[in-house]
Amino acid sequence: MTNEIKEILIYGHASGPNPWKVIMVLEELELPYKHKLLEMSEIKQEPYIHLNPNGRVPTIEDPNTGITLWESGAIIEYLIDTYDKERKLSIDTFPEKYHLKQFLYFQSSGQGPYYGQLAWFKAFHPEKIESAIARYEDQAIRVVAVLDKILQGKEYLVGNRITYADIAFVSWEVTIRKMIPDLDERAERLYPNYLAWFRRVSARPSVKRTLKLKSEAMA
Amino acid sequence: MTNEIKEILIYGHASGPNPWKVIMVLEELELPYKHKLLEMSEIKQEPYIHLNPNGRVPTIEDPNTGITLWESGAIIEYLIDTYDKERKLSIDTFPEKYHLKQFLYFQSSGQGPYYGQLAWFKAFHPEKIESAIARYEDQAIRVVAVLDKILQGKEYLVGNRITYADIAFVSWEVTIRKMIPDLDERAERLYPNYLAWFRRVSARPSVKRTLKLKSEAMA
Numbered sequence: 001m002t003n004e005i006k007e008i009l010i011y012g013h014a015s016g017p018n019p020w021k022v023i024m025v026l027e028e029l030e031l032p033y034k035h036k037l038l039e040m041s042e043i044k045q046e047p048y049i050h051l052n053p054n055g056r057v058p059t060i061e062d063p064n065t066g067i068t069l070w071e072s073g074a075i076i077e078y079l080i081d082t083y084d085k086e087r088k089l090s091i092d093t094f095p096e097k098y099h100l101k102q103f104l105y106f107q108s109s110g111q112g113p114y115y116g117q118l119a120w121f122k123a124f125h126p127e128k129i130e131s132a133i134a135r136y137e138d139q140a141i142r143v144v145a146v147l148d149k150i151l152q153g154k155e156y157l158v159g160n161r162i163t164y165a166d167i168a169f170v171s172w173e174v175t176i177r178k179m180i181p182d183l184d185e186r187a188e189r190l191y192p193n194y195l196a197w198f199r200r201v202s203a204r205p206s207v208k209r210t211l212k213l214k215s216e217a218m219a
Numbered sequence: 220m221t222n223e224i225k226e227i228l229i230y231g232h233a234s235g236p237n238p239w240k241v242i243m244v245l246e247e248l249e250l251p252y253k254h255k256l257l258e259m260s261e262i263k264q265e266p267y268i269h270l271n272p273n274g275r276v277p278t279i280e281d282p283n284t285g286i287t288l289w290e291s292g293a294i295i296e297y298l299i300d301t302y303d304k305e306r307k308l309s310i311d312t313f314p315e316k317y318h319l320k321q322f323l324y325f326q327s328s329g330q331g332p333y334y335g336q337l338a339w340f341k342a343f344h345p346e347k348i349e350s351a352i353a354r355y356e357d358q359a360i361r362v363v364a365v366l367d368k369i370l371q372g373k374e375y376l377v378g379n380r381i382t383y384a385d386i387a388f389v390s391w392e393v394t395i396r397k398m399i400p401d402l403d404e405r406a407e408r409l410y411p412n413y414l415a416w417f418r419r420v421s422a423r424p425s426v427k428r429t430l431k432l433k434s435e436a437m438a
Binding site for chain 2: 053054055056065066067068069070071072073074077078094095098099101102103104105106108109110112113114117120125126127129131132135146149150
């Protein structure tokens with residue numbers, strides 16, 4: 001099947017976690033793609049904002065269907081619907097199908113934005129504001145604790161098998177470790193289900209390959 | 220059809236915008252529902268966190284299918300798939316189907332979190348931090364500007380007709396007006412497409428009814 005599929009074009013950025021989240025799914029599904037790395041300045045101006053008026057990455061252009069699509073969550077839903085016919089990363093039974101979406105929204109609206117604000121106040125905000133950093137560190141740890149609780153007695157989030165819901169969390173989980181350097185140490189004591197899951201999903205060849213590509217892009 | 224459907228139970232909170240976002244969709248689809256209003260303290264503890272370990276609202280329990288589901292975006296996707304067979308609020312053609320999801324993710328991960336952080340730093344943070352308030356005011360206005368640009372020459376976000384994508388934005392757009400009291404005045408000069416769209420969608424009977432229910436819940 002892969003041979004007949006034309007390369008999907010994905011616009012990304014070396015350090016932004018959200019394009020790499022989509023790349024992990026493309027790698028898992030063994031889809032052909034071309035990753036076009038943009039500079040931060042390019043993302044905020046024409047011609048890119050003609051594709052994505054929100055001025056963020058990723059955006060995809062899929063010549064197989066003609067679609068242009070942005071928002072990493074929507075892109076993952078599209079890729080799964082269109083290309084995961086063999087259910088390598090998804091479950092089509094009820095209610096699992098919607099629990100997968102639930103976790104994708106939790107990742108997109110609960111994990112990503114909070115981790116992102118911590119990164120902002122730690123690395124980019126013009127002044128150092130301890131109470132803002134503390135707020136977002138607390139929120140990040142809260143998300144970790146929620147995942148730990150959900151994963152009690154489970155290896156994966158939904159249906160006892162790997163799905164896109166698990167994969168979607170990894171990119172930001174890797175990034176947050178730069179902001180909270182002792183996260184693994186803390187998790188070892190307090191959030192063991194979460195830590196085992198993070199290590200289990202991170203050990204997948206597709207994820208390791210993607211993280212290697214990211215290191216190379218950032219070099 | 221409505222007569223055969225049992226009441227969908229939705230857990231919400233008087234002032235939180237996300238449950239009301241789902242209520243607007245329930246009202247549009249004329250589905251029977253019961254809105255259980257929780258106190259903020261109840262949302263963070265048992266028995267509620269047994270339903271939703273993330274300790275946020277909304278969560279739904281639908282006796283018609285047996286599902287328990289949280290994350291407002293996932294709930295809207297579920298309600299549309301399950302109950303919008305007549306396509307009152309959705310479009311099933313390609314690529315519109317995925318553009319609807321794109322805007323629902325933009326709302327859930329781009330609008331809601333930024334507006335929510337502005338509300339946090341304006342109303343709840345223990346100290347007044349001007350640079351954090353300025354950051355989130357800038358981000359909120361940026362989202363408004365992106366919507367304005369997308370809506371140039373259009374009445375609705377996707378397919379020239381009302382869909383769940385438009386409805387999903389309204390609840391937070393109403394809330395942000397408390398944080399940025401001169402937003403309408405600014406929008407009148409700078410973001411007229413956005414403002415006309417906000418007024419058009421807000422004028423729908425389902426939205427007006429929901430906002431009236433919200434006022435009553437907050438009273």
